Amino acid sequence: MKILVVNLVLLVTVSALPRIDPLVDTKIGLIRGLQATDGDYSMFLGIPFAKVNASNPFGPSLPYPDFDDVFEANDDTAICPQREEFDNQIVGTLDCLHLNIYVPNKATTRNKLPVLVWIHGGGFFIGFAGRFIHGPKYLVKQDIILVTLNYRLGPYGFMCLDTPEVSGNQGLKDQLLALRWIKEHIDSFGGDSNKITIFGESAGGVSVDYHLLSKQEKLFNQIILQSGTAQCPWAIEDSDRSAPIALAKRLGLDTDDVNDALKFLATVQPDLVIAASLEIPNTFMPCIEKDFEGVEKFIASHPINSAIPKAKDVLILTGYNNQEMLVPYVIRPISTLSLNIFKSNLAMMFDLSNDEDLESIVRQFYVGDEEVSEEIRWNLMDFEADYTFGHPVHRSLYKYLENGGKVYYYIFSYSGGRNFVKYRNNITIGGASHADEIGYLFDASIFKESPSEEDQLVIDRITTLWANFVKYGDPTPETTDLLPIKWDPITKDALTYLDIDKELTISSRPFHKRTTFLDLFYKANQHLLKANQG
Numbered sequence: 001m002k003i004l005v006v007n008l009v010l011l012v013t014v015s016a017l018p019r020i021d022p023l024v025d026t027k028i029g030l031i032r033g034l035q036a037t038d039g040d041y042s043m044f045l046g047i048p049f050a051k052v053n054a055s056n057p058f059g060p061s062l063p064y065p066d067f068d069d070v071f072e073a074n075d076d077t078a079i080c081p082q083r084e085e086f087d088n089q090i091v092g093t094l095d096c097l098h099l100n101i102y103v104p105n106k107a108t109t110r111n112k113l114p115v116l117v118w119i120h121g122g123g124f125f126i127g128f129a130g131r132f133i134h135g136p137k138y139l140v141k142q143d144i145i146l147v148t149l150n151y152r153l154g155p156y157g158f159m160c161l162d163t164p165e166v167s168g169n170q171g172l173k174d175q176l177l178a179l180r181w182i183k184e185h186i187d188s189f190g191g192d193s194n195k196i197t198i199f200g201e202s203a204g205g206v207s208v209d210y211h212l213l214s215k216q217e218k219l220f221n222q223i224i225l226q227s228g229t230a231q232c233p234w235a236i237e238d239s240d241r242s243a244p245i246a247l248a249k250r251l252g253l254d255t256d257d258v259n260d261a262l263k264f265l266a267t268v269q270p271d272l273v274i275a276a277s278l279e280i281p282n283t284f285m286p287c288i289e290k291d292f293e294g295v296e297k298f299i300a301s302h303p304i305n306s307a308i309p310k311a312k313d314v315l316i317l318t319g320y321n322n323q324e325m326l327v328p329y330v331i332r333p334i335s336t337l338s339l340n341i342f343k344s345n346l347a348m349m350f351d352l353s354n355d356e357d358l359e360s361i362v363r364q365f366y367v368g369d370e371e372v373s374e375e376i377r378w379n380l381m382d383f384e385a386d387y388t389f390g391h392p393v394h395r396s397l398y399k400y401l402e403n404g405g406k407v408y409y410y411i412f413s414y415s416g417g418r419n420f421v422k423y424r425n426n427i428t429i430g431g432a433s434h435a436d437e438i439g440y441l442f443d444a445s446i447f448k449e450s451p452s453e454e455d456q457l458v459i460d461r462i463t464t465l466w467a468n469f470v471k472y473g474d475p476t477p478e479t480t481d482l483l484p485i486k487w488d489p490i491t492k493d494a495l496t497y498l499d500i501d502k503e504l505t506i507s508s509r510p511f512h513k514r515t516t517f518l519d520l521f522y523k524a525n526q527h528l529l530k531a532n533q534g
C-alpha cells in the first residue's frame with residue numbers, strides 16, 4: 001500500500017510540472033540529456049568521448065570532433081564488440097567509446113557536486129557501461145554525480161604488438177581519454193573537477209590501479225578498487241605477438257606479415273573478428289609496452305615492481321568478497337575439478353621449472369595429500385579465491401602504504417536477494433561471490449523485483465559509505481543510525497577492515513592464516529617471480 005501512495009504522489013508532481021529536458025553548454029557544443037523517471041536527477045547518455053581510427057581499429061583512438069548541432073544524449077546502448085554474457089550473442093560496434101553522466105538535480109555550476117566514475121569489469125573481454133547493469137539511482141540519491149564509461153575489449157582493446165601502431169593497452173588508453181574528457185568537461189554538468197573518485201570492479205579495479213601506476217597526469221583524487229588490483233596474476237600478460245596472423249588466418253587470409261594481417265582485419269566486420277578471437281588460443285590482456293617515439297605508453301613496467309609516486313596522499317578504498325570463487329565452484333561438476341590448478345595458477349607468476357616443490361607446498365597447504373573429492377571442493381575454491389583475488393588485494397594494501405597512500409579496507413560478505421552473480425546462477429548458498437556487490441551499488445535491470453527491506457538496508461549502507469568516501473574522503477565521517485561504526489584506515493600492523501554483511505562490523509586481518517601462508521610463500525620465492533627475472 002505504501003508503495004502505491006508514493007507512486008501516486010510522484011505521478012501528480014510529474015503531471016503538474018512539465019518535464020524539461022536538461023541542456024548543457026560545454027566547450028565542445030550543446031548536449032541535451034533527459035530527466036530520469038526513477039529519481040531526482042538528469043541523464044546524459046552515450047556521449048562520445050573518442051573515436052576509433054577506422055584504418056587501425058586496433059590502435060589508439062582519436063579525439064572526437066566538436067558537436068555542430070545539439071548532441072542528443074539519450075542512448076546508452078552502445079557496446080564495444082564482444083560476446084556478451086547475458087545471451088551469449090556477439091554484439092557491438094566500434095562506435096562505442098561513449099560515456100554516461102547522471103546528475104542530481106541539485107547540482108549547478110555554482111553548487112558543484114563530487115564525481116564518481118565507474119570502470120566496469122569483465123576480464124578485459126566483456127562488459128559495458130549502460131543502465132542495463134549500471135542503473136544509477138542508488139548512487140545519485142547520495143548527491144554525487146555518477147559517470148560510467150565504455151572502453152574497447154578483447155582484440156580491439158588489448159592487442160599488444162611490437163609496433164608503434166598497436167603498442168598495447170588500447171582499452172586502457174580509451175579509459176584515459178574518457179578520464180581526460182571528464183576532467184575537462186564535468187564542470188559544465190555541475191561536477192567538481194577537483195573532486196573525482198574513480199572506481200571499478202575486477203578488471204575495472206585492475207584498470208583503476210593502472211591509472212594510479214601510470215606516468216600520465218593524475219586525473220582523479222581518490223580511488224576505489226573492488227576485487228581487483230594490478231597485483232592480480234591475471235592483470236598482465238606477455239601477449240602473443242602473432243595474434244593478428246592467427247586471426248587473419250581464421251578469417252581467410254594466409255600471411256606471416258603482421259602488418260598485412262592488421263590491414264586486412266581492419267576491413268573485416270567486428271563481429272567476425274570477435275568470433276575468430278574466440279577460436280584462437282591467443283588472449284588479449286594488458287601488457288608491458290615497448291618504447292616507441294611519439295607513442296603514449298600506458299604500462300611501462302611490471303606492476304609488481306612499479307613504484308607508485310601518484311599514491312602519495314591518495315585516499316584508497318579497497319577490498320574483496322568473502323567467497324570470490326563461490327559460483328564457479330558450486331557450478332563445476334566434480335569431473336572438472338583438478339589438482340592441476342595449483343601448478344597452472346602458480347605458473348602465471350612463478351618460474352616453476354627448477355623447483356618441483358613449489359607446487360606441492362601450496363597444494364599441501366590447501367588440500368593435504370587428498371585427491372579430488374567433494375570434500376576438497378571448497379579447499380580448491382579457497383586457493384583460487386586467495387591466489388586470484390584476495391592475496392593480490394592484500395599485497396596491494398602494503399604497496400599503497402609504502403607509497404604514502406591512505407587505505408580503507410573492506411570485505412563484502414552479505415548474501416541477499418541481489419547478489420549479482422549468485423542471483424543469475426540461482427545460487428542461494430551463503431557468502432558473496434565475485435561481483436556480487438554490484439547488485440547493491442547499481443540498480444541492475446536483471447532484478448525483477450524491488451529490493452527487500454534487508455537488501456535495501458545494504459544498498460543504503462554501501463552507497464552511503466562509498467559516497468561519503470567520495471564527498472569527505474572518509475566513509476564514516478560521523479556515526480549515524482545507518483552507519484553506527486567508525487571505519488578507520490589500515491596501518492602496517494593493523495589491517496583493520498569493515499565487514500559488510502547483514503551487520504557492519506570492524507575486524508582485523510581477514511583470512512589471516514591463508515594470507516600469511518601466501519605472504520611467506522611470496523617472500524621465500526621472490527627470486528622465482530617471473531617479473532623479477534627480466
Ligand SMILES: *[C@@H]1O[C@H](CO)[C@@H](O)[C@H](O)[C@H]1NC(C)=O
Nearest residue numbers: 053054055056057059062165
Ligand atoms: C589511423 O591509422 C592509420 C594506420 O595505422 C595511420 O596511418 C593514421 O595516422 C591514423 N590516423 C590518425 C589520425 O592518427
Ligand SMILES: *[C@@H]1O[C@H](CO)[C@@H](O)[C@H](O)[C@H]1NC(C)=O
Nearest residue numbers: 331421422423424425426427
Ligand atoms: C534459474 O531459475 C529460473 C526459474 O526457475 C530459470 O528460468 C532459469 O533458467 C534458472 N537459471 C539458471 C542459470 O539456472
